Amino acid sequence: MRMRAVWRLWSPGRGSRSVGDSARRRINASCPRAAYLGLLAGMALKPVLGKLGSKRVVLASASPRRQEILCSVGLRFEVVPSWFKETLEKSSFATPYKYAIETAKQKALEVANRMHVKHLRTPDIVIGADTIVTVDEHILEKPIDKQDAYRMLSRLSGKEHSVFTGVAIVHCNSKDNRLETEVTDFYEETKVKFADLSEELLWEYIHSGEPMDKAGGYGIQALGGMLVEYVHGDFLNVVGFPLNHFCKKLVELYYPPPKHTIHHIKHDSIPSVETFENLSDEENDSSSPLQYKGAIKLDRSKTHSSGGVCSPGSSNIIKPNCMMPVENQNGVMENPDKFPSKILELLDGFRASKALFVASKLKVFDLLKNKGVLQAVDVANTINSSVCGTERLLDACAALGLLEKTLQGYSNSDSANIYLASDSEDSLHGYIIHSDDHLWPLFTHLESAVKEGTMQNYRAFGKKSENLFQDSYYQSMEVKQRFMAAMHSIAKLTAKDVATAFDLSQFRSACDLGGCTGALANELVQKYPNLKVTVFDLPEVIANVSHFQPVRQHTAPVTFTSGDFFKDNFPEADLYILSRILHDWTDEKIHMLLSKISAACKPGNALLVAEIVLNKEKIYPPRAVLQSLSMTEGKQRSASEYKQLLEKYGFTSVQIKITGNFLDTILGFRKLSSH
Ligand SMILES: Cc1cn([C@@H]2O[C@H](COP(=O)(O)OP(=O)(O)OP(=O)(O)O)[C@@H](O)[C@H]2O)c(=O)[nH]c1=O
Structure with missing residues (x-):
């Protein structure tokens, strides 16, 4: 040879x-x-x-x-x-x-x-x-x-x-x-x-x-x-x-066989989301009011390294463009441009979202939470769906880490039990259903939204909305309940961070304006037993809050008062709270609201705002930037913009805390003399 x-x-x-x-x-x-x-x-x-x-x-x-x-x-x-x-x-x-x-x-x-x-x-x-x-x-x-x-x-x-x-x-x-x-x-x-x-x-x-x-x-x-x-x-x-x-x-x-004594490895199926707020130099200097909870500030390129990462699902035996990683200073091989993993992930994002939405809507996670492990056919029978379709949906959920799949069948991941089952304490079910029923149709008209620069309620739901809440969210009992459930799940998820971002123990009374179901208010009274919290929201909301209240309450209950914060007087309080409110409204409406708060707030008292704070370039974190695409009248703001806004209405010593979680917080104290 x-x-x-x-x-x-x-x-x-x-x-x-x-x-x-x-x-x-x-x-x-x-x-x-x-x-x-x-x-x-x-x-x-x-x-x-x-x-x-x-x-x-x-x-x-x-x-x-x-x-x-x-x-x-x-x-x-x-x-x-x-x-x-x-x-x-x-x-x-x-x-x-x-x-x-x-x-x-x-x-x-x-x-x-x-x-x-x-x-x-x-x-x-x-x-x-x-x-x-x-x-x-x-x-x-x-x-x-x-x-x-x-x-x-x-x-x-x-x-x-x-x-x-x-x-x-x-x-x-x-x-x-x-x-x-x-x-x-x-x-x-x-x-x-x-x-x-x-x-x-x-x-x-x-x-x-x-x-x-x-x-x-x-x-x-x-x-x-x-x-x-x-x-x-x-x-x-x-x-x-x-x-x-x-x-x-x-x-x-x-996938250990049953009764086999192979050790189980504990793991979380949903990838943990890390947010490393990339604030501007200006916002980040030593005199900056910004505080980082936990002070974890990492270089994202290191933690989200694309080094040598290949996309799942590639079918070729060998993929040359997955190769040639280069060693960086930490000894990690990186392969930044050889494979468009990120782009492919984005491209498939809508499929993943929709699989989550549909499984949630069909109550797959509820069923598996109650039954433990089920074969596809049993799930299909219970949710009145085809076996082949159900099997594909279950496999997709398993691929996304939401379910576990073994020879015995499908079962919830730990995260699904905690966040996806609708009756769980920390369930996101309400927000998921809102995303499917409300945001998904709006986003299917994104192209028109961009071209016209308007919210696409008319195209998505057949009606124009003059007032986002009254015309969109509270127009029917069903939609209202769905919207409230969505707000409740997000508020519950974020309440602890918002309540603890600053030490609020100096305040005796607080009024959560637009506080909806009282999820944040309930967290506040837990954390600060001497604090009395009133939730102020529209009458149609307040009429519906009872079934969102905690079953066992060890602290004084939260009070609910109905009214329109643009028009009506709201209760006196040492601390006013606006959680996820400002980003929804026009400058004009914000002017009305902040002027009223400023007038109601006594010197030395304070305003706490919870929002997602954008970086200086206003492109991070992405969830805030993507939210903007809904084209509501309002906008997302950066740290310096929030600071300026509060100062404009007579608040001083403005501090901003990036929680590294879903919502960031801004606290300002009412100046002694009015502006
Ligand atoms: C018999 C045979 C071996 N190999 C390569 O031989 C290296 C073994 O060395 P190693 O010490 O196991 O690995 P390494 O290359 O030094 O890498 P490391 O894992 O960093 O120690 C590996 O490369 C293998 O592919 C082939 O490519 N073809 C073959 O037919």
Whole structure:
């Protein structure tokens, strides 16, 4: 066998196929079993992708082959090559595979520790691997030079040898600033038989440069494939990563069979949302009134690294544009422009939102909260839907991390039980239904909204709205209740942050203007037992607040007073509160409202505003900017704009606290002399 004849086909830079291309070709053509295993692995990985999708997965390997193999099945991960030196004493291991496993483990642990110590966000999972070749009781790793490669390849010539890859999956948890790890490891063995290699062929191969970064001194997926007579076992295991076995391990870990004593790994299915407010220099100088709760201010490019991240769902075995990550200063491989993951995520965003809306509307999460685990057919029967449609919806929810899927059926994730079941204490159900019924139709007319610069109530609902609340939200009992439920769920979610952003214990009475169901008011009386809170809202709202009240109230109840804050006098109070009010109204209406508050507020008393505070450029956080697209008459404001606004109406010592949560808070004290 001579290589030169076929060299042109393979030589890099001459239209050579990618490693993956040749690997796939080889899988399909010369190794049908491996092809089958590869496919099976891809299928087995898909359900677990949902599990890993919300996690920070790190591949502790510099091997481009490993990156490609994992990338090809759509796993999202960062690449942080391990600095662990492969110098474990081989003779101290009873078998070669134990050596490979231990090395894989040490590689992964080194990365987990390094990332933890460097205060990068501790990864959730670190994957390490080590591939070795064994022949005649010798362990062959990567050759150190050409002579070494020659020695290895001549040992392999004409013989069968074993390729072992040890893999370690390290689950990380940061507790009290200490790193806790749980390691799952395994190995895979593949037998490979080499043809007899002539000296000439051997040296020609060595001079190709291919052997140098590969265990045993060859690459089966490329030129080295021509040296191989047969492969018994998983082909990808030889290439560097036993994908099939890995998938089975993940299934074992994440979908344990019933009554089996595999440890459960606690995890949150919904990715945690971090907001790192990027405030302007001007707003952020030492004299700034801004305060950061928890003082966590991270560089977003580090925490949301796109390094080596590939989008799930890619079907090609190998995706060259998922490759070539570049190591940054933290040792994290980054691949910023090679794959438009972010764009694809945005592109699919509407599908994900709608899947959440429909599952919520059909009360899937309620059903699963009550029943535990159900098969698709049982869910379909209960929600009066087709089995095939329900199954697809449930799978979508599982892929999005909202549900868990096992052989026994579907069940709620922890987050679904807490936030999606409609009867949960912290349920977002009301807001989700409002988003589907009200915001979705409005946003389908976004193009007209942008062209005309107006809210699209007429197109979406067949009627113009002069007054957002009276004409839109309170026009029918059903819509009103839906809107109130939506406001209630958001207010509950944000109440703690708003109530605790500043120490309000100096105030004895507060009036929450437009306080709707009293969710914030109830939080305030819990937090400040000496504070009496009145909620002031439209009569049609107040008439409907009773069923939103907490069942067990240990503090003095909140008082509700009805009226229109633009027209009517509101109760006297030490502290006035405007939570999510100002962004909805025109400057003219705001002028009316703030003038009234300013007049009612005695010197030394205060106004607390809760809104999303924009950064100086007014493009962050995105949820505020996207809210603006509804084209209500009002607008979102930056920190300095809120400060100016409050000062204009006689409030001084204005402080702004970025909570890092859904709502930020602004507190201003009424000046002694009126403006
Ligand atoms: C037999 C064979 C091996 N390899 C590569 O050999 C390296 C093994 O070395 P390792 O120490 O396990 O990994 P590494 O490359 O040093 O990376 P790291 O994980 O950072 O230690 C890995 O690359 C594998 O793909 C091939 O590409 N094709 C083959 O047919």
